[in-house]
Amino acid sequence: MSNGERTSRGAPDKYRDLMNTSIGRTVSARIGLPRPALLRRFRAGDALLPGPLLLGGNGLTGLAQALTAAGAEVVTGEAAGARGEHPPSADRLGALVYDASELDGVAGLAAIREFLAGSLRRLSSSGRVLIIGREPDGTDHGWDAARQALDGIVRSLGKELRAGATANLVSLAGTPSSDALQSLARFLLSGRAAYVDGQTLRVAAVAVDAPADWATPLIGRVAVVTGAARGIGAAIAEVLARDGAKVIAADLPAAGEALAKVANRINGTALQLDVTDESAAGTLIRYAGERFGGLDVVVHNAGITRDKLMANMKAESWDPVLAVNLQSQVQFNAELLRTDGLRPGGRIICLASTTGLAGNRGQTNYGASKAGIIGMVRSMAPPFHGRGITINAVAPGFIDTAMTHRMPLASREVARRINSLQQAGLPVDVAETVGWLAWPGSAGISGQTVRVCGQNWLGA
Amino acid sequence: MPTREAVVIGGNRIPFARANGRYALASNQDMLTATLDGLVARFGLQGERLGEVVAGAVLKHSQDFNLTRESVLGSALAPTTPAYDIQQACGTSLESVILVANKIAVGQADSGIAAGVDTVSDAPIAVSEGLRTALLAANRARNLPARLKALASIRPSYLAPATPSNSELRTGLSMGEHQAVTTREWAITRQQQDELAAASHQNLAAAYERGFFDDLVTPFLGLTRDNNLRPDSTVERLAELKPVYGRGESEPTMTAGNSTPLTDGAAAVLLGTREWAAERRLPILARFVDAETAAVDYVHGDRKADGLLMAPVYAVPRLLARNGLTLQDFDFYEIHEAFAATVLATLAAWQDPDFSRDRLGLAAPLGGIDRSRLNVTGSSLATGHPFAATGARIVATLAKLLHDKGSGRGLISICAAGGQGVVAIIEAA
Amino acid sequence: MSQPEPESAPRSVALSMAKGVVRSLPLARVRSGRAALSPDLVLRTGPQAIDQARLAAYQRVCGARVSDVLPPGYLHVLGFPLAMARMTQADFPFPLLGLVHVVNRTSQHRQLTLADRPRLAVHAANLRPHRSGQQVDIITEARLDDALVWTETSTYLCRGRREERRNFPQEPPNSPQDPPNSPQERHGVGIRFQVPADVGRRYAAVSGDRNPIHLSAMSARLFGFRRAIAHGMWLQARLLSCFEGRLPDQFVVECEFRKPVPLPGDVRLIETRPALRPSSRFFELQGSRDGRTLVTGRLEDRSLSAEAPIGQA
DSSP states (O other): OOOHHHOOOSSHHHHHHTTSSSHHHHHHHHHHHOOOOOOOOOOOOOOOOSSSSEEEEEOOTTHHHHHHTTTEEHHHHHHHTTTTTOOSSSSOEEEEEEEEEOOGGGHHHHHHHHHHHHGGEEEEEEEEEEEEOOOOOOHHHHHHHHHHHHHHHHHHHHOOOTTTTTEEEEEEEOOOHHHHHHHHHHHHHHHGTTOOOSSSEEEEEOOOOOOOOOTTTTHHHHHHHEEEHHHHHHHHHHHHHHHHHHHEEEOGGGHHHHHHHHHTTTTOOEEEEEETTHHHHHHHHHHHHHHHHHHEEEEEOOOOOOOOOGGOHHHHHHHHIIIIIIIHHHHHHHHHHTTTTTTTTEEEEEOOTTTHHHOOTBBBBHHHHHHHHHHHHHHHHHHTTTTTTTEEEEEEOOOHHHHHHHHHHHHHHHHHSSBBTTTTTHHHHHHHHHHHHHGGGTOOOOEEHHHEEESSSSTT | OOOOEEEEEEEOOOOOOEETSSTTOHHHHHHHHHHHHHHHHHHTTTTTTSEEEEEOOSSSOOOGHHHHHHHHHHSOOHHHHOEEEOOOOOOOOHHHHHHHHHHHHHHHHEEEEEEEEEEEETTOBBBBHHHHHHHHHHHHSSSSSHHHHHTOOOOOGGGGOOOOOOOOOTOOOBBHHHHHHHHHHHTTTTTHHHHHHHHHHHHHHHHHHGGGGGGTTBBBBBOOOOOOOOOOOHHHHHHTTTTOOOOOSSSSSEESBBBBBBBBEEEEEEOOOOOHHHHHHHOOEEEEEEEEEEEOOOTTTTTTTTTTTTTHHHHHHOOOOOOOOOSSOOEEEOOOOBBHHHHHHHHHHTHHHHHHHEEEEEEHHHOOOOOBBSSSSHHHHHHBBBGGHHEEEHHHHHHHHHHHHHEEEEEEEEETTTTTTEEEEEOOO | OOOOOOOOOOHHHHHHHHHHHHHGGGGOOOOOTTTTTTTOEEEEOOOOOOHHHHHHHHHHHTTTOOOOOOOOOHHHHHHHHHHHHHHTTTTOSSTTTTTTEEEEEEEESSSOOOOOOOEEEEEEEEEETTTTTEEEEEEEEEEEETTEEEEEEEEEEOOOHHHHHOOOOOOOOOOHHHHHHHHHHHEEEEEEEETTTTTTHHHHHHOOOOOHHHHOHHHHHHHOOOSSSHHHHHHHHHHHHTTTOOOOSEEOOOOOOOOOOSSSEEEEEEEEEEETTTEEEEEEEEETTOOOOEEEEEEEEETTTTTOSSSSS
């Protein structure tokens, strides 16, 4: 079991734990109960994957080397077959990676079927299926159809996979460097992406700088995390610090007690700040400049909920949610643009929500704010691009936090199970995704919304 | 010896809580550790070895003999940071600031934290003198019969605990009773006192509202602001309160509203050289200029001139003379509001020609001050007054005021039990 | 030089007291004023060694610093067995119990320390009428070699019968009076202190003065007091400790015990200084709550550096 689950501050998932006892396994197998897996999560020093990586397809030069550099033991179909280990083998595969970058038509999809059908049974628990395709670009209608078909494969496959395994698609625009590929692999194949499932990530070919040490890709970076006193914000601050960043943990003055503890745990600094203040961005930019010589990463995590059915929605429930969750971010980011507040290579990561994609009863205000964030990052990506800055959103699904712990048991249990991994995510899952977006290697990802939802049934 | 400048880098305190309230179960060490940790978090000093940490408490358990060092060990500072305890009543943490600043000035330290903490809620309770004497005698006894004899002297009445009081030991009078005499001698009116008290609350409330304390205060045990603060305090409301001190007098003027309540809390200030601060890219809010202490014979001295809380009146002219300044050369005055009347009597004395001539040896009085520069973000009447924490609260507050203004000079005046006064000057850096 | 004697064993005090109690019983009671008091009968001790533990216990009870300096009242304690003995001699006109200590005047000519070996002498004198009965002085002197270093006059009152009181013309001035028309200034804020409930027993233990009126409410009731009352000499010692660090080596302190101070008590020492006599401090001990005057007194600096007093005190 991973440390992350033990230290999670959310509600204990007793059902998942029960289903992972020997009796629970037997019973659930007999009567067909869902059996959520104990997900593989990242710990420094762990191998990238629990077993060898089977690489299929072709086209991207340097992919195998990048995967190897990322820490995978890469085997190819031919090699595996030649060694007579196929099928079946005690040697479980940690990941199935298919290079579909040269997919040139619907017929080419058959090779993917062959690759996956022949090896899926050997995929280990918490294994990874990763397909690398290209963005539909209008060059050829057949190509585009085939490229879009990949999306359907991973979405359906994600729902078939069991035991914590996930399937994702990387959709390339241009040809990324080996370092960019390695960076992708270090996230998507590792335990960092434990709760990212059934997603398509669009990656542009942008020059990236390889970190001096892949264990601390954020070394030398100055990051601020709002709402850092607890829950997901605290986890983000910890992950950024672990990855080498100097972290400014910001939160409301009233949350200062918990904030100081977070800051001291990660050797960061605590900044008591109300992000809805018009001066907040200026204060923060100046503070980071004076104290650390500049600012590289801004994580907009501060957010509130004031749930009400629209029929009962009053201004006092509507206005603060929009002000804190959305308006403050729009204002803040505009200020970053206007003042060049971020150094080149900077990153802005905004916390959205699957509610912003799928909607949720009683959350028109919250849904509006989170959908607004998705629109905001898409809209702001081009102007920031010129400065080498990316802006993305991360949309968590159902994450176990102190907040969800307060939900009624039945709603909580349902919410936990309605995703492909049949369990809630942890704050650290969101944090790892945020951290990865902040990496230098993620320069090719901007304007996107990355879901960390275990492929939640809601919201596509 | 060449001297260096000691600068104030910043401060931190926990909100002050009225006694037996929110912090009733917190010890001095709990509060001091939380305050140090908040300071460490604010300035990213985790694992840093500082020159020293100097702090103290007025009400202290005997087991807390090494309170500051124990707090450092429990904090996020490097465990190799040395520490020691001091105590100068309500002047404790301003005196800690002076000590740290002096060590920095003479080159014995590059950095340090000056702090203070006090709890009235978790005050030490001693056994009675009779029981203590008997137990000590039993402890000294060399054999069983002698020990039994000593223990046999214990009477049931000895078992009642001895609770600490805030009375002056030599006069048996509480601070309020002392101040009541001073108040009458200087003819300070109820109206004047209530006006000062209302201003203190209003100034503190306004400062909180504009976020002034966002980087000076870290919440503790769920308390986010000083809970003695009454933002809606007015002279009219204060006028309704009944006098609590000087009740034997014909027209007592001191009420719970214009006197400081018993309070729990802690405060700390980070000091260093300019270089030390610059190497860590830490802000420099103000520079420590000079300090002076004074004391009066409140036991046998003059009823008017030697009031228990009047010592700053004597310290300030000496400090001004040494620095070639007049009382009007300041942009901010932070005069600790032990009682509203303390501040008013202090200001009255500086304007009194006879007193200035006879007792201060001045040809002309120091004169009045621009009251709009006095305690501009509130003071102890509104925040409350955990004795040893007040000096550090004021230094950090004033340093920030000077920094925000970008220039100028501030005067700090704190009266202390035992007829003492600690005063200091800091300037924008 | 003779060998210093140890301090009087408590037993000798107990014997004197027992004798005094017996003589105080109604049948044995000597009628007041009948006997001729002999001023020449002087009781003496040899050089007295000071017991440090007892001195420290005394200092503690009286609020003085524990040190090697003898508080002025400690010599009263040293002389107490002799005084008791004197007051139980056949010529002494009053029963021991029921005597009220009304005035004490102590002059210290030199400060004594633990290392000194004072010799003590006690005699009785000045039997005189008083509005309420009759008074007599017990005079104790301490000498080092031949030098007089300390003198104390304790005036005791024996209440007379009602007709005797009524016939008395006027009250002789016992109390330290201010010089007439001397402007007095109340000085300082006043010093409040507690008179603890058990201080009678504690002071009795270190002084040997086990007069039942000081020990407990029950024993005090036998003599007409509702509660135990404080020893006058404890009050004097306690209020002198308020002048810690300010007592000159040579001084006179005079206390008139106006009213009994019941135990426990809460009292306040008010100081006044006559502008014309800076070497004198007048004081008054009042009940903290009712403001009643309990003790009045004067402390006069007789050191060489002190301003010359106006007139003879």
